[in-house]
Amino acid sequence: MSNDTTTEPAQEPTQEPAPASPVKEPAASGLPSWAVQGLVSLSAIVLALVVGAILIIVGDDQVKAAVGYFGAAPLDTLSAALTAVGEAYKALAVGALGGMNPIAESLTQATPLICGGLAVSLAFRTGLFNIGAQGQLIIGAILAAYVGFAWHLPPVLHLVLAIVAGLIGGAIWGGVVGLLKARTGAHEVIVTIMLNYVAIYLLQWLLTTTAFKRPGREDPISPIVDANAQYPQMGDTRLHVGFLLALLAAVFVWWLLNRSTIGFELRAVGANADASRTAGMSVGRAYLIAMVVAGALAGLAGTQQVLGTDLPLTDGVAASIGFDAITVALLGRGTPLGTVLAGLLFGALNAGGLQMQLQTQTPLTLTTVLQAVIVLFVAAPALVRSVFRFLPKERGIGAVLAKGWNG
């Protein structure tokens, strides 16, 4: 039991060759990097569907029955398995894309995911992990809902004010994180996780107060927001104008990151904070700006929930959007376009998953597994490559941003 390593016999200083270290190897193929990323993402989706298929087979009643007489008729098991997987995935696909209503539902589901994903992506590009989209979304939803049901204003103005309130709420909740990071160095991951819980308890508490509680109801639910403050519906579906705002937000983030001076500073700080500081940029200011804008984007997602999809404010208003937003941003690789695409994919999975649950009794939780596995594979391209050997080499998203608590 010695506390002194130098006295122990030196073990062979083996350098196990770092297995396919993605850090050092740039894209070696002739393909442009977006194509490689697209291929890896597609492969990850395929692999995730395979994992999902296994889960469906394991959980299916017919398969369970057929396994009972596997020895007598092994093909029955196989055909039962194939039928189960085929039917579930068919229901998923039809539920997500089969017709106007399913597509509208997919887009509705995608709307807050895109905004939340943008909130995570923007912070990502500045070198910050915004795990707090959930909390920012909740605070945004609280303020937007309050303006929505407590004030009574003419059309358009009311909606605009409610949206602005939501943006401000999210911006404050995000800004606190940026400010603490800039002033004290408090790590944003920890602060955002903690503030998520503070936000949800704040919401639960507010829903017990007279200001927020719906008169005549005992359960935690607020009054419905005024019709004037609601996002107009598009056609006869649940889809609302908030979806267009989400796309506008994506364009805005693209402009901010790629065409504005501030965006350049944000990206510079994200790429190398020390170098940016040496170059005379204010790193703290970049953190603050990034988190304020990110918070506002998450707040926008909150308004879409409470003014568009879920009219009254409840303690489930955020569902798991803030966390799904993280996986959306990861899948989208921190770019606005990627985030929109990833948000659409996850929205479609959610909408299709609901139909799948209705029609084939395959639980909705399967889509959660699918989403997690997709991102897991996307984050570890080396693993995907070990299955699909034809894929060219690519840097993992994680490796680019690999830094610890002290970073």
Added chain:
Amino acid sequence: MTSTAQDVVREPAPAAIEAPADRTRRLRVGGLMLVFALIGLGLAIFTGGGKATFQLVSGDLQNNLLGVPAQPVALLLGLLGLVAAGAYVVRRVPQRYSGWLAVVLGICFIGAFLCWAAAGKTFPLANQFQGTLNFATPLILGALAGVLCERAGVINIAIEGQFLVGAFTAAVVSSTTGSATAALIAAAVSGVLMAWLLAVFSIKYLVNQVVLGVVLVVFASGITGYLFDQFLQEDAENLNTPSVLSAVKIPGLGDIPFVGPILFNQTVLVYLTYIAVAVVTFVLFQTRWGLRVRAVGEHPKAADTVGIRVKRVRYSAVLWAGVLAGLGGAFFTVGYAGSFSKEMTAGNGFIALAALIMGRWHPIGAMVAALFFGFATQLQSQLQIIQTPIPGELLLMAPYLATVIAVAGLVGRVRAPKADGEPYVTE
């Protein structure tokens, strides 16, 4: 932790030279302490008349009651807290002992608060401590798991996921085998499996560990949710009726008045937690393996040059941590609630993460922080029972706000292991 050598001068110390940074910190912390002291005093002033009664044996409403005059005691404690905070601000106590002033203030504040809440009522004090330990048990195990991982340089945000999987496995194995031992072992194994995912993806595939942690939590919630929907709900009778561990009284120790029933009449899992705290502390700071773990977490390259196999040490630390987190998960089902339900760990894994940070990556510190969080959670439910005007939700926020304050550097400096979260790549 931050005691500096500068302060060798004794009693009439204020003349000692103080670095500007220390001064700022002292004033900041002191200010915070004064705020708390004043809140405590304010509560004391508004304490109602009559007696505050504290119940010393749970469930016993007749005997073993401790009645104190509420307002005088609250005022006394409030003033004492104010003195402690004041003494900290004006440096009347050698710096070495100044940490104790915060402890005194904390106890005074909680005491004054309880007197205020319990004035004219009966506060179940024994229940309070019993519940504190109950809530804290999984938090301590989770935080210890985090300590092991992060001391080795692997960030573990996935404690929540390990909890969920552990809880699920324990419930299923306990229901099918009926054996508590098998359930605990299975929970530990499932925790190790989750930890293995964490290890492979972070150490081998160099995936960013924060990303990975988040994704693993989603994965765990998805997979346990799916299996719950597909199997446990359909056949709850056979798969989701685990037997809850029964309390085992330790002879002798369990008979100590007040403390005995709280600490030594508990389930095996709680005893395992005591042992785990001691073992992790000992192993981490007294053994060769512990030194290696800390070395690869602080400076993997240096460790590598003296012949320590960085990745191997990291793997072993992460996998052992999985055992602890899996057991922590088992607490939710076989240790407490019985049957499994979706998302039943309800963010406790993240509180464990908070406890680990508040505890400054030290097993004992993590345990103290976990107990504090458990105390706040239990206090919230107690106060709802005796009906105080404080909303329970605000009390539930306390641990999280405390953590934000801690990482913002208001209370001492919180420093992670140097290489925490950085994958090690040999060149």
